[in-house]
Amino acid sequence: MSAISELSSLSRRKGRATAEEKKANGRDNKAAYIFLLPWIVGLVAITIGPMIMSLYLSFTDYNLLQPPEWTGLDNFTRMLSDARLHNSLGVTFTYVFIGVPLQLAVALLIALVLDKGLRGLPFYRSVFYLPSLLGGSVAVAILWKQIFGTTGLVNQVLAMFGIQGPGWISDPSTALGSIILLHVWTFGAPMIIFLAGLRQIPNMYYEAAKVDGATTLQQFWRITMPMLSPIIFFNLVLQIIGSFQSFTQAFIVSGGNGGPSDSTMFFTLYLYQKGFGQFDMGYASAMAWVLLVIIGIFTAINFIASKYWVFYDD
Amino acid sequence: MPLFPRSASAAKQPAGTSSRAARRIRKTGVVAAAAAVVMALSACGGGSEPQSADGTVELRFSWWGGDKRAQLTQEAIKQFEAENPNIKIKPEFGDWSGYWDKLATQVAANDAPDIIQMDEKYITEYSSRGALLDLSKYEIDTSKFDEAALNAGKSEDGLTGIAAGINAATILANPAVFEAAGVPLPDDSTWTWEDFERIAAEITAKSPKGTYGAAAYGTDEASLGVWLRQNGKSLYTSDGKLGFEPNDIADWWAFLKQLSEKKAVPTASEVVEAEAAPLDQSGLATGKNAMAFWWSNQAPALEKASGGDLKILRFPTKTGSADDAGLWYKASQFWSASSRTKHPEEVAKFINFLANDVKAGEILLADRGVYPNSDVRAAIEPKLTPADVKVVKFIDQIKDELGEAPAPPPKGAGSIQEIIKRYTSEVLFERLSPEDAGKKAHDEMKSAISS
Amino acid sequence: MTTNLQTLPAADNKSAGAGKPTNRRKPRESRGTLAFSRAQRARSLMKHAILILAGGLMIYPLLWMVISSLRPNELIFREPGLWLNSLEMSNYTSGWSALTHPFGHYMINSAIVVIGSILGNLISCSMAAYAFARLQFTAKKLLFGIMLLTIMLPFHVVIVPQYILFSQIGWVNTFWPLIVPKLLATEAFFVFLMVQFIRGIPRELDEAARIDGAGHPRIFLRVILPLMVPALATTTIFTFIWTWNDFFGALIYLTDPDMFTVPVALRAFVDSQSATSWGSLFAMSIVSLLPVFLVFLFGQRFLIKGIATTGIK
Structure with missing residues (x-):
C-alpha cells in the first residue's frame, strides 16, 4: 500500500523541480484525469468490481454452484489450522527468496553481456529469450522431464561420471529446486527490460568516465547501477509480486497436484485446488486476500527501501 | 435481487437465505456498492439462448x-x-x-x-x-x-x-517384456497377490536395468477400491461415508512397500514421475514395465503407444478365485x-x-x-x-464374476485421488510409515467428504 | 549436441551481417578501442564460446522439441537424445489439418486478439503512465497504490465474478473480453513499466517544450513518446508474447471451436486419458512459436533504436 509513501517523496522532489509549472496553474487535475480516463474506466468497470466481489466471497461459504452464504471470519480462522496451507506458504517463500534474486542476477548479467561489443548480438538475445517464449505451454512439462527426469539429460551426464542422480522433479527434496531452475531458465522478460533500460543510459556518461580513466567495474558501479536502478527496482517489485503468485510452472510440471508430497504446492496452486478442485471458492478468496496482504507488505518494504538506492533523474 | 443466479436446489430453499445474504451486504458499506454492480449484472437472466423465430x-x-x-x-x-x-x-x-x-x-x-x-x-x-x-x-x-x-x-x-x-479396472500386461525376461504370463483366473509379487520381482531380476515387473499402484482410487472390496470393505458406503478403516488402507500401502522393497515395482522417484506422465509415456507404453494398473478403455491407446500386443488381465485375488476379484463396471x-x-x-x-x-x-x-x-x-x-474387440471381450468375460455395484462417490470425492497419490509418495519415499499414512489419509478423506 | 554446437557459429555470422542495428551501433561499440589486439580477439572468441555453450544448454529442450516433431509419433518417447534416424514431415502436414479448421485459422484468431491487445496497451498504458510520472493531481498516491493492488490479487478468485460480468454484457464467445481490458489499461504491469521509463527521461526536455508553449498532449506526443521507444517496444513484445500464449482467458471466454486461439487449439491435441498426438502437438507448437520469434527478432531493433534518440543529453 505504501507505494504511496515512496510516491510522496517522489512528488516532493517533483515539487521542487516544477516550481515554475506550479506557479502557472497549480495542479494539472484536468489534464491528468483525461490521461487517466481509460485506466479509470477500466478500474471501475472491469477490475474493482470483481476484486471487491472476491473480498466479499472471502467471508462466505461459496461452492460456485450455489449462492454464497455469509460465514464471517470462518475461512480465516480455518486457515490458522490448515497445515497444508502453512506448508504452501513455506514453499512459496522459498521460491520467492531464492528464485527472484537468482533470476534477476542472471538476467542482469546476460543483459550486460548482450548489451555491447559483440557480433551477432541479436541472434544471441533471441536464443536466450527463446525459453521464455514457451510460457505456459503444455510442452514445458515434457521438455523439463527430458532434462530433469530420472533418465533425463542431467542424469545421463551424471551417469558418465558414475553418479546415479535422483529423479530431480519427482523427489520431494529436489522438486522445488528444479521448479526454481525452470523459473530462472525463463529469465527472458527481465532481461529484455534490463536491455531496454541500458539503452536509455546516455552514452556521454561513459565517455566522460573513460576520460577520467575509470575501469569497467567502476563504470558499472558508478554509472550503470545508478542509472539502471529504476529499472532494477521495477523488475524487483514485479518479480516479487509475480513470484508470490507463481502458478503455471508448478501446475504444469507436477500435473496440477503440487507433488511429490506437496513439495511444489505453491500458495496459488493450493488456492486453485481449493477453489476449482474442491469447490471451496470462499476459502480460496480468503486465501487470495491473505496473499494480497503479504505481497502488499513486501511491495511497501520495497518502495520504502527504494528511497535509499533508486536514483531518479527527474 | 439475488446475489448469484440461483440453482434449482437453492430455489427450493426458503427465500430467506438469499435475502439475508443481501441484507448483510448492505451492511458492509463500500463492499456493497461495487458488489451490487456485479450482482445486478448477474441477476438479469443468462443461460442458453431461447428458441429462435423459425423454431430451431x-x-x-x-x-x-x-x-x-x-x-x-x-x-x-x-x-x-x-x-x-x-x-x-x-x-x-x-x-x-x-x-x-x-x-x-x-x-x-x-x-x-x-x-x-x-x-x-x-x-x-x-x-x-x-x-x-x-x-x-x-x-x-x-x-x-x-x-x-x-x-x-x-x-x-x-x-x-x-x-x-463402461470400464473395468484391469492389469495390462506386455507379453514382450515377459518373454524377454523368460517369465511365463500368469493365469489371471487363479492368481493371487503373492503370485503377483513373485512374478513381478522375478521379471525385474531377469530384465535389463530400469525395467520392472510392474508399475506401482496407489495413484488412483480404482486399485484401492478393488483391494478394499476383496477385503470385504468398500471405498464409500451408500450413505456417503468412508467404507474402510485406517488399517485397511495401511495394509494396502504396506503391501506396496513390500513390492517396492523386493524391487517388483520401480523406485519411488520413478513412480512419482510416471504418475505425472501422460498415458503414452507410461512405463507400460515404453516397455519399461511388464504389468500396470489401467482402466480397460485405455488398453487400445496403450497398445498403440507400446507398438505391440497387450494382454488384459484380471486383478489378482486373495483367494485365487476370479469370482472374488471384486471387479465392477464403472461408467x-x-x-x-x-x-x-x-x-x-x-x-x-x-x-x-x-x-x-x-x-x-x-x-x-x-x-x-x-x-x-x-x-x-x-x-x-x-x-x-x-x-x-479385445476390450469388449474382456468386459463380457468378467460379467458373471462382478461384485456388487459400488456406492456412488459422495460430495467431495473429487479430492480423494489427490490424497491417495500424496500419501502413496510419502510412503514410497519413506517419509511416513504405512500405519501413519493410513491414519492421516483416512482423517483427511473423512473431512474431505463430510465438508 | 555436437552437431548443434558446430552449426551455431555459422548462423551467428549470418545474422550478425544481416542485422542493421549492429552496424548502426558500431561507433558506440568501438568506444575506447584503438586497434584489435590479439588478446582482445582471444577474449572475444572466449566470450562467443561461452555464449554458445550457455545458449546451447538454454535451448536444449527446444531443440529436443524440434527434433521430436520430426519423428514418427510412436517413436518420440522411445528414442532418446537428439539423433534423427529419419525425417518425418507428416506431423506438420497432419497437425495442420487435424482440428476442425486448418491451424492457420487459429493463428488468425490469435493475431486479432494480439493486435487489439497491443494497440490497447500501447495507447492506454502510456497515457496513464504519463499522468503518473509527470503530472500533479489529487489522489495521485492513492490511485497509484490502487493500481499496484490490482496486480497483487491472484487471478483465480476474480475469474468467476469477471465471467459473470462479461456474460451479462453478452460478450462470451467474442474476442471483446480479451481485448477491451487492454484498451482500458488494466495491465498495471505496463503502466508501472512506462512510469519507470518516463521518470528516467530528463525533465529539462519537457520543461523546454513547455516554455515553448506546448501543452500536455503535445509534450506527451512529441517529447515523451519518441523518447520511450524502448519501453514501447518492450510493451509490444511482451503483450504479443503473453497474449499469444494466454491460455486461461481464451479457454474461459471462447467456447465455439471457430473462435479458438492457438493455445486452446494446441490443447486439442492433448488427451491425458488416452493418446495424445505428441508429434502434431510439437509440430504445431513450433509453428505457433514462429510468429512470436519473428516479432521478437524484429522488435528488438526498436530496443536498439532508442539510443539514437536518447543520446540527446
Whole structure:
C-alpha cells in the first residue's frame, strides 16, 4: 500500500523541480484525469468490481454452484489450522527468496553481456529469450522431464561420471529446486527490460568516465547501477509480486497436484485446488486476500527501501 | 435481487437465505456498492439462448478429449442434426484439466452448456448441488443398459448421468517384456497377490536395468477400491461415508512397500514421475514395465503407444478365485444435462441418440469405452478395431464374476485421488510409515467428504 | 549436441551481417578501442564460446522439441537424445489439418486478439503512465497504490465474478473480453513499466517544450513518446508474447471451436486419458512459436533504436 509513501517523496522532489509549472496553474487535475480516463474506466468497470466481489466471497461459504452464504471470519480462522496451507506458504517463500534474486542476477548479467561489443548480438538475445517464449505451454512439462527426469539429460551426464542422480522433479527434496531452475531458465522478460533500460543510459556518461580513466567495474558501479536502478527496482517489485503468485510452472510440471508430497504446492496452486478442485471458492478468496496482504507488505518494504538506492533523474 | 443466479436446489430453499445474504451486504458499506454492480449484472437472466423465430432449437454440448474424439463426436452431431433438422448442436470441447475450470465457471455464472460430458469424480459434486437435470423424467431408453452402469448415474438427486461407456479396472500386461525376461504370463483366473509379487520381482531380476515387473499402484482410487472390496470393505458406503478403516488402507500401502522393497515395482522417484506422465509415456507404453494398473478403455491407446500386443488381465485375488476379484463396471463417463436448460426434451432426445442409436454407435465406436447398451455393442462389433474387440471381450468375460455395484462417490470425492497419490509418495519415499499414512489419509478423506 | 554446437557459429555470422542495428551501433561499440589486439580477439572468441555453450544448454529442450516433431509419433518417447534416424514431415502436414479448421485459422484468431491487445496497451498504458510520472493531481498516491493492488490479487478468485460480468454484457464467445481490458489499461504491469521509463527521461526536455508553449498532449506526443521507444517496444513484445500464449482467458471466454486461439487449439491435441498426438502437438507448437520469434527478432531493433534518440543529453 505504501507505494504511496515512496510516491510522496517522489512528488516532493517533483515539487521542487516544477516550481515554475506550479506557479502557472497549480495542479494539472484536468489534464491528468483525461490521461487517466481509460485506466479509470477500466478500474471501475472491469477490475474493482470483481476484486471487491472476491473480498466479499472471502467471508462466505461459496461452492460456485450455489449462492454464497455469509460465514464471517470462518475461512480465516480455518486457515490458522490448515497445515497444508502453512506448508504452501513455506514453499512459496522459498521460491520467492531464492528464485527472484537468482533470476534477476542472471538476467542482469546476460543483459550486460548482450548489451555491447559483440557480433551477432541479436541472434544471441533471441536464443536466450527463446525459453521464455514457451510460457505456459503444455510442452514445458515434457521438455523439463527430458532434462530433469530420472533418465533425463542431467542424469545421463551424471551417469558418465558414475553418479546415479535422483529423479530431480519427482523427489520431494529436489522438486522445488528444479521448479526454481525452470523459473530462472525463463529469465527472458527481465532481461529484455534490463536491455531496454541500458539503452536509455546516455552514452556521454561513459565517455566522460573513460576520460577520467575509470575501469569497467567502476563504470558499472558508478554509472550503470545508478542509472539502471529504476529499472532494477521495477523488475524487483514485479518479480516479487509475480513470484508470490507463481502458478503455471508448478501446475504444469507436477500435473496440477503440487507433488511429490506437496513439495511444489505453491500458495496459488493450493488456492486453485481449493477453489476449482474442491469447490471451496470462499476459502480460496480468503486465501487470495491473505496473499494480497503479504505481497502488499513486501511491495511497501520495497518502495520504502527504494528511497535509499533508486536514483531518479527527474 | 439475488446475489448469484440461483440453482434449482437453492430455489427450493426458503427465500430467506438469499435475502439475508443481501441484507448483510448492505451492511458492509463500500463492499456493497461495487458488489451490487456485479450482482445486478448477474441477476438479469443468462443461460442458453431461447428458441429462435423459425423454431430451431440450439443446444450447447460440451466434452473433454483429444482431436480424434472431437472429430468422431462432431460427425455424430451431424448425423443427429440430419435426422432432427429443428435442433442445432453447438459443440464446445477442450482437454481434461481446462474442461473442469471452464464448466465450474460457466455453472457459477448461470451459463452452463445444455449437454455436459460428466465424470464419476465430479458427478455428485454437481448433482447434489442441483446443477444437473434428472434425466429419468424424460424419454431416454435405458432398458438395454447393464444395471451396474445405469446405477452409476443414479443418486438421491435422480438419474443425473447416463453412462457413455463402461470400464473395468484391469492389469495390462506386455507379453514382450515377459518373454524377454523368460517369465511365463500368469493365469489371471487363479492368481493371487503373492503370485503377483513373485512374478513381478522375478521379471525385474531377469530384465535389463530400469525395467520392472510392474508399475506401482496407489495413484488412483480404482486399485484401492478393488483391494478394499476383496477385503470385504468398500471405498464409500451408500450413505456417503468412508467404507474402510485406517488399517485397511495401511495394509494396502504396506503391501506396496513390500513390492517396492523386493524391487517388483520401480523406485519411488520413478513412480512419482510416471504418475505425472501422460498415458503414452507410461512405463507400460515404453516397455519399461511388464504389468500396470489401467482402466480397460485405455488398453487400445496403450497398445498403440507400446507398438505391440497387450494382454488384459484380471486383478489378482486373495483367494485365487476370479469370482472374488471384486471387479465392477464403472461408467467411463456420463452424459448429463444442465438443470437450467431451457429445452430438456430436445436434450433428452440427443442423449438418447448418443446412448441408444446404432448409427451413433457406428460413428463413436469405442471412443468413450465399451457401449453400455448391449444391442448397440453387438451391432457395432464388426466395425471395431482388434484392440477394441479385445476390450469388449474382456468386459463380457468378467460379467458373471462382478461384485456388487459400488456406492456412488459422495460430495467431495473429487479430492480423494489427490490424497491417495500424496500419501502413496510419502510412503514410497519413506517419509511416513504405512500405519501413519493410513491414519492421516483416512482423517483427511473423512473431512474431505463430510465438508 | 555436437552437431548443434558446430552449426551455431555459422548462423551467428549470418545474422550478425544481416542485422542493421549492429552496424548502426558500431561507433558506440568501438568506444575506447584503438586497434584489435590479439588478446582482445582471444577474449572475444572466449566470450562467443561461452555464449554458445550457455545458449546451447538454454535451448536444449527446444531443440529436443524440434527434433521430436520430426519423428514418427510412436517413436518420440522411445528414442532418446537428439539423433534423427529419419525425417518425418507428416506431423506438420497432419497437425495442420487435424482440428476442425486448418491451424492457420487459429493463428488468425490469435493475431486479432494480439493486435487489439497491443494497440490497447500501447495507447492506454502510456497515457496513464504519463499522468503518473509527470503530472500533479489529487489522489495521485492513492490511485497509484490502487493500481499496484490490482496486480497483487491472484487471478483465480476474480475469474468467476469477471465471467459473470462479461456474460451479462453478452460478450462470451467474442474476442471483446480479451481485448477491451487492454484498451482500458488494466495491465498495471505496463503502466508501472512506462512510469519507470518516463521518470528516467530528463525533465529539462519537457520543461523546454513547455516554455515553448506546448501543452500536455503535445509534450506527451512529441517529447515523451519518441523518447520511450524502448519501453514501447518492450510493451509490444511482451503483450504479443503473453497474449499469444494466454491460455486461461481464451479457454474461459471462447467456447465455439471457430473462435479458438492457438493455445486452446494446441490443447486439442492433448488427451491425458488416452493418446495424445505428441508429434502434431510439437509440430504445431513450433509453428505457433514462429510468429512470436519473428516479432521478437524484429522488435528488438526498436530496443536498439532508442539510443539514437536518447543520446540527446
